[in-house]
Amino acid sequence: MTRVAVDADRCTGHGRCYTLAPGIFDADEVGHCLVLAEEVAGELEAQAHTAAQNCPEGAITLT
Amino acid sequence: MTDTEGYVDQMVAGIAEPQPMYKALRESTPVFRSPQAVVLSRLADIEMALKRTELFSSNMDAVDLGNVRPLIPLQIDPPEHAKYRRILDPLFTPREMARREPRVTELVNEMIDAFADRGECDFHEEFAVPLPCTVFLQLLGLPLEDLDQFLVWKDGVIRPEGAEGLARRHEDSADVAQQIYDYFERAIDDHIASPRDDVLSAMIAARIEGQPLSREELLDICFLFLIAGLDTVTDSLDCFFVYLARHPDHRHQLLAQPDILPSAIEELLRWETPVPGVARVAMADVEVGGCPIAKGERVSPLLGAANTDPAEFPDPDLVDFARNPNRHRAFGGGPHRCLGSHLARMELRVALREFHRRIPDYEIKPGTRLTYTAALRSVESLPLVFPVP
Numbered sequence: 314m315t316r317v318a319v320d321a322d323r324c325t326g327h328g329r330c331y332t333l334a335p336g337i338f339d340a341d342e343v344g345h346c347l348v349l350a351e352e353v354a355g356e357l358e359a360q361a362h363t364a365a366q367n368c369p370e371g372a373i374t375l376t
Numbered sequence: 377m378t379d380t381e382g383y384v385d386q387m388v389a390g391i392a393e394p395q396p397m398y399k400a401l402r403e404s405t406p407v408f409r410s411p412q413a414v415v416l417s418r419l420a421d422i423e424m425a426l427k428r429t430e431l432f433s434s435n436m437d438a439v440d441l442g443n444v445r446p447l448i449p450l451q452i453d454p455p456e457h458a459k460y461r462r463i464l465d466p467l468f469t470p471r472e473m474a475r476r477e478p479r480v481t482e483l484v485n486e487m488i489d490a491f492a493d494r495g496e497c498d499f500h501e502e503f504a505v506p507l508p509c510t511v512f513l514q515l516l517g518l519p520l521e522d523l524d525q526f527l528v529w530k531d532g533v534i535r536p537e538g539a540e541g542l543a544r545r546h547e548d549s550a551d552v553a554q555q556i557y558d559y560f561e562r563a564i565d566d567h568i569a570s571p572r573d574d575v576l577s578a579m580i581a582a583r584i585e586g587q588p589l590s591r592e593e594l595l596d597i598c599f600l601f602l603i604a605g606l607d608t609v610t611d612s613l614d615c616f617f618v619y620l621a622r623h624p625d626h627r628h629q630l631l632a633q634p635d636i637l638p639s640a641i642e643e644l645l646r647w648e649t650p651v652p653g654v655a656r657v658a659m660a661d662v663e664v665g666g667c668p669i670a671k672g673e674r675v676s677p678l679l680g681a682a683n684t685d686p687a688e689f690p691d692p693d694l695v696d697f698a699r700n701p702n703r704h705r706a707f708g709g710g711p712h713r714c715l716g717s718h719l720a721r722m723e724l725r726v727a728l729r730e731f732h733r734r735i736p737d738y739e740i741k742p743g744t745r746l747t748y749t750a751a752l753r754s755v756e757s758l759p760l761v762f763p764v765p
Contacts, residue, residue: 325713328470332638343462344469344718366701369709 315358316376319346323372333367334360346372385410386652387676390748394652395693398681407667413655413674414667417681419688419705421664425656425677426710429453432656432675434712439655439674441533442549444557447600448593454711461715463582463589464597467575468715473722480511480723484730492734492765496741499617499758500610503727508609511723516601517574518563529556530606535749553599560598564591605716609723611650611754616728619644619695621740621760629697630728631736640697641724646704647695649680650753654708679705738762 317337319330326345331338336357339347353361365373383401384391391397401408401417408415416422425432436443436451446452449460466472487507491497509527513520532552563576571577579594589597620627630640656675661668669675682705684692689699707714714720740746741759748755 325709325711326465326469327707327709327713328718332470340469340471342469343465344471345465363700367703369703369705369707369713 314352314354315361317348317351317353317361318374318376319348320372320374321345323370325370327369329367329369330364330373334364337361338364383408383410383415385412385415386753387412387751390750390753392746392748394649394680394753395647395684398678398684401678402681402685407665407669409667410676413676414658414664414669415653416664416675416677417685418665419682419685422677422679422682422705423709425664425675426654426705426708426712429457429711431659431662432677433659434654434656437657437672437674440549441603442536442551442553443596443599444550444553445592445596447603448596449715450600450604450712457711459584460593460597461711463579463584464715467578468718470718470721473718476511476515476719477722477726479514480726481730483507483510483514484726485734488731488734495764496759496761499760500614500755501757503731504610504613504617504754504758507613507727508723509606511609511719512601512605515574515719516563516576516598517567517572518576522559525559526602526606529559530602533603534607534752556599556602557595560595561591563598564594601716604714605719607752607754608651608716609720611752612645612648612720612724613727614754614758615648615650616641616644616724617731617758617760618740618746618755619648621738623695624737626695626697627732627736630732634729636697637725637729638721639699639702641721641728642702642704643695643697643699645706646683646689646699646702648753649683649704649706651706652680652753653678654712679708734765735762 324346326343328340328344330346331340337350337353337360339349341347350357361375365375384397398417406418416425433453434450435453436446449457449464452460487503491502505527509523510520513522529552533549536549567576567580579589579597582589630637653676656677658669658671658673658675660671686692688703707717738760741761744759746755
């Protein structure tokens, strides 16, 4: 089980996370990141890692 | 700090393959004082400069495009910057752009119709230039007949004729700038009189804490859209199609694996970095990588160098359409992250998908010498030849 958190102060709306991991993230009304699934397991864990590694602002943390 | 050979300032001369220059800079002089600006070429320094807007401002002193007030939101820094992005960001989300995609798909196919049977085209002149400009006119709800006028204005501001260095830049651009302000004055009047489903109407209707944007604020946003939204997608299309024309294996991969297209676009953005650098100005005496920078000096974070920095990208000279992760900075980063990035991605995705569906095989016309433009990486002309379907 992996916990997903986003630092809203760092997010500037690149949109990489919800493009690459639509099962975990969505866009809010300004296109910034919204976490849909705060705890993920299995296939979604891999998606979460892809999103975190591709965030240009390093705004996603997985624990 | 003396090995400056091999450095070519892209503000002065266009470069076909800038990546070796980026590498040389990063390895020899990662903080390099050129006549125009202090150039940063290491990803870590660039990222710091993009994030720390209180030290490296994007205000009017960073670059002169003939405008009389700050361009909004580019030349306004946080915290004031946020109030404009709160209005503008919702108009440029991936979802909002997806809504525009069918119309852009039609437009792209109309453009291809015009040359598909000819077996050749000037890709720059007939596709890369008119596409983003027409999309822009549609998005803002402006008459499509104004296309040619817009192209003249855009080039007048970005590539003023007879510009002898940056010193005369303001005078060269100011006349054009005034015409642009006047045009948008009329467009705003027209949209106030008859609002419709477009970005300009949405900006007029927007409220910040109950207050609408002033006439000047609307103008300063429109001015920025014109110079930021047209040339950059032209540059990207030119760079991408030159690359794909010269690398048939990569092109074939797009045909064989259509699902790889979004990731291929990210990789081409990384490798080509069509907007090779951005402009900032130091707000205080600071030191970067042991090099002092004085308050008021212009600083240029070289995005193209960040995108080929091996500290972030293993095997940076390998163009791998499946590269993952790919945290490229082709759209910058920090608060000033390119507002139009999702519009650009949509236009590029549609253009590459439809063009390759219709014209899968093409090459640069034999004997062609490509000339890259300064500052933003377009080519002056891109003759392509292809079998007639």
